[in-house]
Amino acid sequence: MESVDCAVIGAGVVGLAIARTLSAAGREVVILEAENAFGTHTSARNSEVIHAGISYAPGSLKGRLCVAGKAALYDYCAERGIGHRRIGxxxxxxxxxxxxxxxxxxxxxxxxxxxxxxxxxxxxxxxxxxxxxxxxxxxxxSTGIVDSHGLMLAYLGDAERHGAALALSSPVLAGQPTPDGIVLKVGGTEPTELLCGTVINAAGLGAQRVATAIAGMPADKVPPLxxxxxxxxxxxxxxxxxxxxxxxxxxxxxxxxxxxxxxxxxxxxxxxxxxxxxxxxxxxxxxxxxxxxxxxxxxxxxxxxxxxxxxxxxxxLAGPGSSMHNSATDFIVQDEREHGIPGLLNLFGIESPGLSASLAIGGYVGQRVAALMP
Incomplete structure (x- = not known):
C-alpha cells in the first residue's frame, strides 16, 4: 500500500488553493480528483466575480475569508499575471x-x-x-472579475513546484481510519489504496458523499446538501x-x-x-x-x-427560502474536534464566495492542519 502525508480530495479552485498552501509548508501532497480534469464543476460554472465581502453575516467564515481572500487574490493575480480587472x-x-x-x-x-x-x-x-x-x-x-481557469492553473503550478501531484480520474470510494492514518480506497482505471496522514475533503458537490464514505463519520456531522x-x-x-x-x-x-x-x-x-x-x-x-x-x-x-x-x-447547506445572511448557509470546516476522526478535515458548503476567498481558505485550512499536528 502506498502512503502519503496529505491527500486533498477535490481539484476545484479551493482544493488547489489548499494543496498549494500545504505543499508550500513542506507537506507531501497528492490531489485526488474524480473527474478527468481539474475544476470542472462549481469552479468552472460561476460568474468569475471577485466579491467585496458585503453580503454575508457578520462574523461568518464567508465574510472573514472573502474580505481577506479578495485582498490576497488581487495581489496574487497582479504578481502572477493572471487575467483580472477591478471593475467595480x-x-x-x-x-x-x-x-x-x-x-x-x-x-x-x-x-x-x-x-x-x-x-x-x-x-x-x-x-x-x-x-x-x-x-x-x-x-x-473593490469588486472585480478574474480568469478562474488561469487562477486554477497558477495554484496547481505552485503546488506542483512544491512537490504536489495531481491524480485525475481518481474518485475516493471509501475511507477507513486506522492508528497509522486514514486508508482511502481510490477507484478509477487504476484502483489503489492510499494510507494518508491527513485527508482534506474539499470535494465541493461531492463533499457529503465523501464524508459519508469515511467509516465512523457521525451522520449528524454531515450537513444536508x-x-x-x-x-x-x-x-x-x-x-x-x-x-x-x-x-x-x-x-x-x-x-x-x-x-x-x-x-x-x-x-x-x-x-x-x-x-x-x-x-x-x-x-x-x-x-x-x-x-x-x-x-x-x-x-x-x-x-x-x-x-x-x-x-x-x-x-x-440550506434549501428553498434560505438567505445568504443566514448562519445556516455559512462555510463549514470540520476537524477531529467536531467529528472525532483524527486526520480528517471536511469542507462543506463551499459555494460563493469560494473563488474570491480561495487563498484565504487555503491559509485557514493550513492553520487548522498545523494546529492538529503532533
Whole structure:
C-alpha cells in the first residue's frame, strides 16, 4: 500500500488553493480528483466575480475569508499575471422602496471591514452606467472579475513546484481510519489504496458523499446538501455596461445580475432553482422571467437580446427560502474536534464566495492542519 502525508480530495479552485498552501509548508501532497480534469464543476460554472465581502453575516467564515481572500487574490493575480480587472459593482435600488436595502449592505460590509462603499443618487449612477434605471445605488469599487481557469492553473503550478501531484480520474470510494492514518480506497482505471496522514475533503458537490464514505463519520456531522442551480443568459450584442450591476434583493424576486467576463461579454444571472442532483440541463423556459427581471433596471433590453448561456450548481447547506445572511448557509470546516476522526478535515458548503476567498481558505485550512499536528 502506498502512503502519503496529505491527500486533498477535490481539484476545484479551493482544493488547489489548499494543496498549494500545504505543499508550500513542506507537506507531501497528492490531489485526488474524480473527474478527468481539474475544476470542472462549481469552479468552472460561476460568474468569475471577485466579491467585496458585503453580503454575508457578520462574523461568518464567508465574510472573514472573502474580505481577506479578495485582498490576497488581487495581489496574487497582479504578481502572477493572471487575467483580472477591478471593475467595480453597482447594487441598484430599482424603486424608492428599495433604497433602505442599500444601507443594509453598507452595514454588512462595514461589519466585515469593507470601508470603500458609497451610496450614490440616481443621477450619479446613470452617469456611471447610462443604461441603468434606478432610484439610487451602492458603489462597491473593490469588486472585480478574474480568469478562474488561469487562477486554477497558477495554484496547481505552485503546488506542483512544491512537490504536489495531481491524480485525475481518481474518485475516493471509501475511507477507513486506522492508528497509522486514514486508508482511502481510490477507484478509477487504476484502483489503489492510499494510507494518508491527513485527508482534506474539499470535494465541493461531492463533499457529503465523501464524508459519508469515511467509516465512523457521525451522520449528524454531515450537513444536508441542496443542489442550487443558477442559469446564465448572455447578451447577444456588445455590452452597454462597464461594471457589474446587481439589483437589491427582494423576497421572491429573480435577481438577474449583470456580470462581465474579461473579454467584455455581458451575461445575466444566476437565478436560483433546485435540482435533485448534479444536473446541468438548461431550462430555456426561464427566459421570460429573465426579460422581466432585467428590464426592471435595464429597460433598453430588446426582444431577442438574450441567448441561452450555461448553468452552475452551488453546494448549498440550506434549501428553498434560505438567505445568504443566514448562519445556516455559512462555510463549514470540520476537524477531529467536531467529528472525532483524527486526520480528517471536511469542507462543506463551499459555494460563493469560494473563488474570491480561495487563498484565504487555503491559509485557514493550513492553520487548522498545523494546529492538529503532533
Amino acid at each position: 459593482k453597482l447594487i441598484v435600488a430599482v424603486q424608492e422602496a428599495d433604497l433602505p436595502e442599500l444601507h443594509k449592505y453598507v452595514e454588512l460590509g462595514t461589519a466585515q471591514g469593507v470601508t470603500d462603499l458609497r451610496i450614490i443618487g440616481a443621477a450619479e449612477a446613470r452617469a456611471l452606467e447610462p443604461e441603468v434605471a434606478c432610484a439610487g445605488a451602492l458603489l462597491s469599487p 441542496y443542489h442550487a442551480i443558477g442559469h446564465y443568459f448572455t447578451l447577444g450584442r456588445p455590452s452597454p455596461f462597464q461594471r457589474l450591476v446587481y439589483p437589491t434583493g427582494r423576497a421572491g424576486a429573480l435577481r438577474a445580475h449583470v456580470t462581465l467576463d474579461l473579454g467584455g461579454q455581458c451575461k445575466f444571472g444566476p437565478d436560483l432553482d433546485w435540482r435533485d442532483g448534479v444536473d446541468y440541463r438548461f431550462d430555456a423556459s426561464r427566459e421570460a422571467a429573465f426579460y422581466h427581471a432585467v428590464r426592471r433596471y435595464y429597460p433598453g433590453l430588446r426582444d431577442g437580446d438574450l441567448q441561452p448561456g450555461y448553468t452552475g450548481i452551488r453546494p448549498r
